[in-house]
Amino acid sequence: QQPVQSPQAVILREGEDAVINCSSSKALYSVHWYRQKHGEAPVFLMILLKGGEQKGHEKISASFNEKKQQSSLYLTASQLSYSGTYFCGTDGSSNTGKLIFGQGTTLQVKP
Amino acid sequence: ETGVTQTPRHLVMGMTNKKSLKCEQHLGHNAMYWYKQSAKKPLELMFVYSLEERVENNSVPSRFSPECPNSSHLFLHLHTLQPEDSALYLCASSHSAGPGYEQYFGPGTRLTVT
Numbered sequence: 001q002q003p004v005q006s007p008q009a010v011i012l013r014e015g016e017d018a019v020i021n022c023s024s025s026k027a028l029y030s031v032h033w034y035r036q037k038h039g040e041a042p043v044f045l046m047i048l049l050k051g052g053e054q055k056g057h058e059k060i061s062a063s064f065n066e067k068k069q070q071s072s073l074y075l076t077a078s079q080l081s082y083s084g085t086y087f088c089g090t091d092g093s094s095n096t097g098k099l100i101f102g103q104g105t106t107l108q109v110k111p
Numbered sequence: 112e113t114g115v116t117q118t119p120r121h122l123v124m125g126m127t128n129k130k131s132l133k134c135e136q137h138l139g140h141n142a143m144y145w146y147k148q149s150a151k152k153p154l155e156l157m158f159v160y161s162l163e164e165r166v167e168n169n170s171v172p173s174r175f176s177p178e179c180p181n182s183s184h185l186f187l188h189l190h191t192l193q194p195e196d197s198a199l200y201l202c203a204s205s206h207s208a209g210p211g212y213e214q215y216f217g218p219g220t221r222l223t224v225t
Binding site for chain 1: 154155166211219
């Protein structure tokens with residue numbers, strides 16, 4: 001079941017904050033966050049694991065509510081370089097590395 | 112070379128052609144993946160290989176045939192494709208195929224089927 005991301009798109013001014021949400025109808029083991037700039041490969045941002053463990057870039061923060069099967073990515077004091085499409089990927093308890101990605105949230109940061 | 116590389120970067124092929132996409136990872140990872148990314152669609156997982164064994168086949172048509180000769184290389188053999196197969200094909204790798212391992216993506220091959 002594909003996770004649902006919201007909002008679909010957001011436009012910010014530099015320095016403003018944004019929150020991107022990811023919801024699943026299935027129980028999750030982990031939530032992955034990636035950013036993809038136009039014409040480039042997706043880049044890993046963060047993983048949040050069931051039980052509270054997180055790993056990722058220091059400047060990125062996110063939360064994972066296991067009960068609600070939701071994750072949120074917090075982008076604070078946004079910079080122009082934050083522009084791109086953000087994807088969440090979710091997996092259940094499989095051990096095959098199978099991720100199901102959301103449809104993406106397009107973020108545009110303007111000067 | 113570092114990270115994950117893919118060749119070719121662009122490919123145009125007719126529906127009756129046979130071609131192959133190549134992916135190489137220089138990260139010492141044990142799992143490799145093929146994804147399809149179509150316009151306005153989410154990333155779709157196609158195949159997962161762990162320690163050179165296919166562990167996931169996400170209902171992909173048989174005209175796509177993966178091959179993983181060793182843990183550093185992954186191929187996607189293409190034959191008798193359809194125009195709807197035109198997309199960006201991304202390769203990724205991770206330390207392990209278990210849950211909770213981040214994936215590192217290559218730049219992709221932009222495939223156009225005419």
